[in-house]
Amino acid sequence: MKAFDINSPEEELFDPLFKEKNLRVFIKRDDMIHPFISGNKWRKLKYNLIDAKAANKNHIVTFGGCWSNHLLATACAAARFGFKSTAFVRGEDINTDSLLFCRLFGMKLIFVDRTAYRDKPALFAAHFSDDPEAIFIDEGGAGENAVKGCAEIITELKTPFDHIFCAAGTGATSAGLIKGIGMNQVNMTCHVIPVLKGADFLKENIKQYFLTEPDYRFHDSYHFGGYAKTTPALFEFINHFSASTGILLDPIYTGKMMYAVYDLIRQDYFDPGATIVALHTGGLFGLLGMKEQISASIVA
Numbered sequence: 608m609k610a611f612d613i614n615s616p617e618e619e620l621f622d623p624l625f626k627e628k629n630l631r632v633f634i635k636r637d638d639m640i641h642p643f644i645s646g647n648k649w650r651k652l653k654y655n656l657i658d659a660k661a662a663n664k665n666h667i668v669t670f671g672g673c674w675s676n677h678l679l680a681t682a683c684a685a686a687r688f689g690f691k692s693t694a695f696v697r698g699e700d701i702n703t704d705s706l707l708f709c710r711l712f713g714m715k716l717i718f719v720d721r722t723a724y725r726d727k728p729a730l731f732a733a734h735f736s737d738d739p740e741a742i743f744i745d746e747g748g749a750g751e752n753a754v755k756g757c758a759e760i761i762t763e764l765k766t767p768f769d770h771i772f773c774a775a776g777t778g779a780t781s782a783g784l785i786k787g788i789g790m791n792q793v794n795m796t797c798h799v800i801p802v803l804k805g806a807d808f809l810k811e812n813i814k815q816y817f818l819t820e821p822d823y824r825f826h827d828s829y830h831f832g833g834y835a836k837t838t839p840a841l842f843e844f845i846n847h848f849s850a851s852t853g854i855l856l857d858p859i860y861t862g863k864m865m866y867a868v869y870d871l872i873r874q875d876y877f878d879p880g881a882t883i884v885a886l887h888t889g890g891l892f893g894l895l896g897m898k899e900q901i902s903a904s905i906v907a
């Protein structure tokens with residue numbers, strides 16, 4: 608399988624605040640990798656798909672919610688690289704914009720209730736134990752292959768930075784960045800921004816990929832109430848950012864991460880002269896799941 612060439616430039620952001628604090632801030636545009644196979648979801652899928660091809664597994668079976676960026680990325684990547692795809696979708700049968708696109712990319716959807724959804728290996732076994740071509744890819748694509756793919760983000764950086772920021776759901780992307788920093792022996796601090804409340808489990812998730820205690824900073828006060836929870840201040844920040852940079856952020860992941868970058872800069876968290884890169888993990892399709900709220904938050 609020949610994976611596609613990555614286009615993810617590091618673009619500098621300009622804001623009077625950065626000048627005042629004598630900092631340079633960049634954004635690594637993983638959202639530009641592909642409109643649907645976006646951001647960290649491609650990073651996490653890449654080695655899973657390469658391994659699947661090598662093992663003659665031509666049917667990707669995976670899991671997610673009805674607005675999952677992972678499902679959309681998997682559906683499109685499966686089509687692009689010649690796989691069949693099936694997804695177990697948590698909850699009742701509904702037709703979101705994301706799932707519509709999954710279907711257009713040929714993904715078969717099986718809706719399962721929340722109880723059944725919990726035991727993913729059982730679902731896989733019940734439906735696909737007699738399909739020798741089927742391969743199980745976990746929700747969000749998490750696992751060693753995901754971490755390996757995300758470590759490449761660091762290898763790819765054209766210039767060194769003092770700090771890198773990343774939004775975290777399962778922590779696999781963050782683990783990849785920390786791995787990449789170690790592998791490339793660069794002097795960079797990884798800052799993890801959990802987007803959900805009570806995210807201490809994330810530390811365990813990250814740790815499982817390391818033999819010794821991984822080194823990173825954990826900022827758990829930017830979840831805005833929990834997963835997919837928002838506040839007017841978050842929308843105000845995101846809208847202003849989009850209108851002044853031409854770069855969209857979503858309120859679930861990258862909006863919270865970027866808010867943290869600005870907030871820490873305001874608090875003089877960084878030494879003057881420092882360079883910071885924020886990882887845009889993509890997932891912009893998720894904006895459509897919050898149309899009403901977003902639309903109400905835009906001040907004319």
Ligand SMILES: *Cc1c(COP(=O)(O)O)cnc(C)c1O
Binds near residue numbers: 648780890
């Ligand atoms: C899925 C997702 C994340 C979370 O990645 P993890 O590896 O699960 O921590 C972050 N940002 C975006 C845009 C995502 O879609």
